[in-house]
Amino acid sequence: MTEIRHIVFDIGRVLIHYDPNLPFSRLIPDAEQRKWFFDNVCTHDWNIEQDRGRTWEEAEALLITEHPDHAENIRNFRRLWHEMVPHAYDDSVQIMDKLIESGHDVTMLTNFATDTLAEARQRFDFLNRPRGVTISGEIGMIKPERGIYDHHVAVFGLEPAATLFIDDSQKNVDGAKAAGWQSVLFTDAKTLEADLKRYDVAF
Known part of the structure; x- marks a missing residue:
């Protein structure tokens, strides 16, 4: 060796x-609805592109176009990031x-x-x-x-x-x-x- x-x-x-559920358990209390949100809106694949260098503004705009009813929680992903790393x-x-x-x-x-x-x-x-x-x-x-x-x-x-x-x-x-x-x-x-x-x- x-x-x-x-x-x-x-x-x-x-x-x-690191746990995105920390703020979102308050924002989306229902566990099944929260799982749907992470599986279909703010997904792992979406988030990893910010790790690759995509700006949050671009990332948010992309999702809000696709899921306008979830605009506030899409923005909350970055806005409340500090709660995810307690x-x-x-x-x-x-x-x-x-x-x-x-x-x-x-x-x-x-x-x-x-x-x-x-x-x-x-x-x-x-x-x-x-x-x-x-x-x-x-x-x-x-x-x-x-x-x-x-x-x-x-x-x-x-x-x-x-x-x-x-x-x-x-x-x-x-x-x-x-x-x-x-x-x-x-x-x-x-x-x-x-x-x-x-x-x-x-x-």
């Missing part, structure tokens, strides 16, 4: 909590901090819209501690596309085989492995600690 010299964190659901995972953040303090090279690679990540970095200062971050919304590529991993390697001078990527999505983990990285699926901090020990990463 190649010695790990670079550690790359995902952000959402690894370092900070807190950090302190135990995960502690691991990241210890890795940095121990001298490990830590960066971040995330599917995120540029404006919402800027907001998150103001609220959660620990997101400014790693050496840097690749933001999908800035470069027009999203995980698990091969190009975003290669971009991160080139920008931060990483050796893929010596890089360990931590992400909560199996597709993104598989994408990292296809790009020649080592990668683990994040489920909780305790499991991450065990994974780091398995890769002989001391902190």
